[in-house]
Amino acid sequence: MKPRRSAAGRTRLGEIGEDLLLEKLLRRLPSGEGVIAGSGDDAAIVVGPSGGDLAVLKTDCVVEDVHFDRRATPEGIGWKAMMRPLSDFAAVSALPKFALVTLIAGKEKEVAWVTRIYRGLNRAAARFRVSIVGGETSGTPGPAAISVSVMGQVEKKRWVSRSGGKAGDLLFVTGRLGGSIRAKHLRFVPRIAESRWLTANFRIHAMIDLSDGLGVDLPRLARASGVGFQINREQLPLNRGANIDNAISDGEDYELLFSISPRDSKRLQTLWARKFPKLPLTQIGCFTQLSTRNSQLLPRGYVHFQ
Amino acid sequence: MKPRRSAAGRTRLGEIGEDLLLEKLLRRLPSGEGVIAGSGDDAAIVVGPSGGDLAVLKTDCVVEDVHFDRRATPEGIGWKAMMRPLSDFAAVSALPKFALVTLIAGKEKEVAWVTRIYRGLNRAAARFRVSIVGGETSGTPGPAAISVSVMGQVEKKRWVSRSGGKAGDLLFVTGRLGGSIRAKHLRFVPRIAESRWLTANFRIHAMIDLSDGLGVDLPRLARASGVGFQINREQLPLNRGANIDNAISDGEDYELLFSISPRDSKRLQTLWARKFPKLPLTQIGCFTQLSTRNSQLLPRGYVHFQ
Numbered sequence: 001m002k003p004r005r006s007a008a009g010r011t012r013l014g015e016i017g018e019d020l021l022l023e024k025l026l027r028r029l030p031s032g033e034g035v036i037a038g039s040g041d042d043a044a045i046v047v048g049p050s051g052g053d054l055a056v057l058k059t060d061c062v063v064e065d066v067h068f069d070r071r072a073t074p075e076g077i078g079w080k081a082m083m084r085p086l087s088d089f090a091a092v093s094a095l096p097k098f099a100l101v102t103l104i105a106g107k108e109k110e111v112a113w114v115t116r117i118y119r120g121l122n123r124a125a126a127r128f129r130v131s132i133v134g135g136e137t138s139g140t141p142g143p144a145a146i147s148v149s150v151m152g153q154v155e156k157k158r159w160v161s162r163s164g165g166k167a168g169d170l171l172f173v174t175g176r177l178g179g180s181i182r183a184k185h186l187r188f189v190p191r192i193a194e195s196r197w198l199t200a201n202f203r204i205h206a207m208i209d210l211s212d213g214l215g216v217d218l219p220r221l222a223r224a225s226g227v228g229f230q231i232n233r234e235q236l237p238l239n240r241g242a243n244i245d246n247a248i249s250d251g252e253d254y255e256l257l258f259s260i261s262p263r264d265s266k267r268l269q270t271l272w273a274r275k276f277p278k279l280p281l282t283q284i285g286c287f288t289q290l291s292t293r294n295s296q297l298l299p300r301g302y303v304h305f306q
Numbered sequence: 307m308k309p310r311r312s313a314a315g316r317t318r319l320g321e322i323g324e325d326l327l328l329e330k331l332l333r334r335l336p337s338g339e340g341v342i343a344g345s346g347d348d349a350a351i352v353v354g355p356s357g358g359d360l361a362v363l364k365t366d367c368v369v370e371d372v373h374f375d376r377r378a379t380p381e382g383i384g385w386k387a388m389m390r391p392l393s394d395f396a397a398v399s400a401l402p403k404f405a406l407v408t409l410i411a412g413k414e415k416e417v418a419w420v421t422r423i424y425r426g427l428n429r430a431a432a433r434f435r436v437s438i439v440g441g442e443t444s445g446t447p448g449p450a451a452i453s454v455s456v457m458g459q460v461e462k463k464r465w466v467s468r469s470g471g472k473a474g475d476l477l478f479v480t481g482r483l484g485g486s487i488r489a490k491h492l493r494f495v496p497r498i499a500e501s502r503w504l505t506a507n508f509r510i511h512a513m514i515d516l517s518d519g520l521g522v523d524l525p526r527l528a529r530a531s532g533v534g535f536q537i538n539r540e541q542l543p544l545n546r547g548a549n550i551d552n553a554i555s556d557g558e559d560y561e562l563l564f565s566i567s568p569r570d571s572k573r574l575q576t577l578w579a580r581k582f583p584k585l586p587l588t589q590i591g592c593f594t595q596l597s598t599r600n601s602q603l604l605p606r607g608y609v610h611f612q
Binding site for chain 2: 036037041042043044045046047048049053054055056057058059060061063065066067085088089091092094098100101102104133134136138139140141142143145147149151153154159161162163207208209224
């Protein structure tokens with residue numbers, strides 16, 4: 001079936017079939033190391049984690065009018081859709097390897113829009129040598145949505161959970177917080193390199209990536225670890241134009257928040273400044289005993305469905 | 307935060323936070339074999355394929371008003387959302403192990419509706435000992451969608467692609483075709499057991515699961531194998547109430563279509579009848595040389611976006 005072209009020369013999804021679209025999109029996908037059979041078959045066949053490493057799985061999605069608006073560039077949307085789950089790989093200190101993409105879009109969308117979304121997905125995947133090994137598309141009468149699932153691996157002794165924090169641990173945050181919605185949320189780079197360096201050199205007790213905002217994610221991390229927390233609001237590292245409330249509540253920072261023993265703190269700060277001279281690392285507070293009831297109340301970050 | 311209840315006593319998604327919802331949904335998830343860390347952390351950590359087996363990845367989605375309508379039972383919707391990617395595991399003869407679920411739903415949906423969808427997802431996963439290791443939710447201003455990604459494994463010598471078919475192969479189909487939309491599409495059981503038995507006992511050249519209908523999936527299988535095909539339309543196994551056109555075009559049969567050498571055909575039919583006495587296995591045609599130009603035109607099955 002030959003796709004018809006609209007008057008303006010811009011083909012819409014409703015004018016071509018799914019097979020043709022997938023063929024068009026997936027033709028340009030890099031087939032990387034460890035891919036035995038990628039898109040084009042019923043399921044992707046890949047080489048699993050080697051040498052007793054553990055497998056790591058994460059899925060995440062972006063929805064039109066929720067995670068991006070219609071003014072966002074398609075490349076930025078695709079970039080964000082891929083980088084969101086990769087940010088969770090940073091949180092557990094794992095290496096991403098393979099991704100599956102589900103694209104849900106109405107038939108009035110232009111094929112060029114979808115192609116540009118895939119360009120963003122591809123660029124983001126290539127940044128971390130991730131192979132996109134499967135694609136699925138579906139029509140919808142509603143807003144577009146992109147769901148990305150990623151599989152990767154981590155060494156048994158290196159994965160970091162949310163639950164290993166201890167009272168007395170110091171809390172550190174990478175980068176700067178607040179105001180991400182102005183631009184950063186469509187072009188952030190997940191802190192995978194930083195996370196891998198951290199676990200290669202230090203014992204990180206608990207870690208999370210800041211997606212919903214410090215005001216939501218810090219209580220989550222503390223709750224999972226069974227501890228309380230205190231932060232110095234005035235010491236929060238702020239993005240240009242952001243204030244303290246932005247840093248706590250805006251969300252979508254995709255920076256790392258982690259806890260570490262106080263005795264490692266000096267060495268961490270020294271080595272970090274040498275390794276990542278352009279990226280601030282800030283001690284923002286500490287974990288406390290849960291019973292002391294001195295955890296400060298933070299304004300809430302972004303909560304879905306509300 | 308305590309969820310408020312609406313006048314009718316039915317809480318809606320907009321009235322509770324994402325954490326609370328996930329907690330509610332994931333509390334009942336079985337944490338199966340090989341799960342080191344499941345939902346509740348940033349990413350799931352699981353044991354990968356053992357003994358040199360390959361990893362298998364597949365994602366699929368169902369969208370409201372596209373794959374199910376508002377009259378479908380939530381349990382049926384959840385069942386279907388999980389079973390669709392599992393049907394692809396049957397197609398490549400792999401064993402599914404772990405699943406990630408993304409639920410996109412508007413805030414007007416009742417929490418009970420979501421809970422019942424998860425009941426369907428759980429039942430379907432339990433049927434094949436699959437552990438749901440991660441959940442993600444998002445709001446939407448549009449129709450609901452559920453995306454399920456599954457990871458599993460297959461022995462290197464047992465995975466079946468779409469591309470191994472040869473001219474002269476006989477084509478077999480499991481079960482009966484047509485009319486799935488009336489009920490079967492919400493309660494089908496993927497042919498994983500049958501597929502695993504097939505590859506344990508025979509050399510299956512090429513295989514696909516019939517999701518878009520024979521009229522679409524058979525040409526796909528033939529194209530991937532670089533061959534033509536002929537079918538005997540009158541020999542298609544029909545579901546009660548379905549005619550030949552339904553069998554070719556309805557889609558959502560989730561039966562297996564595979565090709566095998568003619569010399570294995572007799573033994574296959576004998577052993578199959580003994581192993582699966584209640585499930586028909588029908589020879590519906592054969593693969594031909596591509597150059598003979600005698601591939602019959604089939605009415606098209608279901609094509610997304612159209």
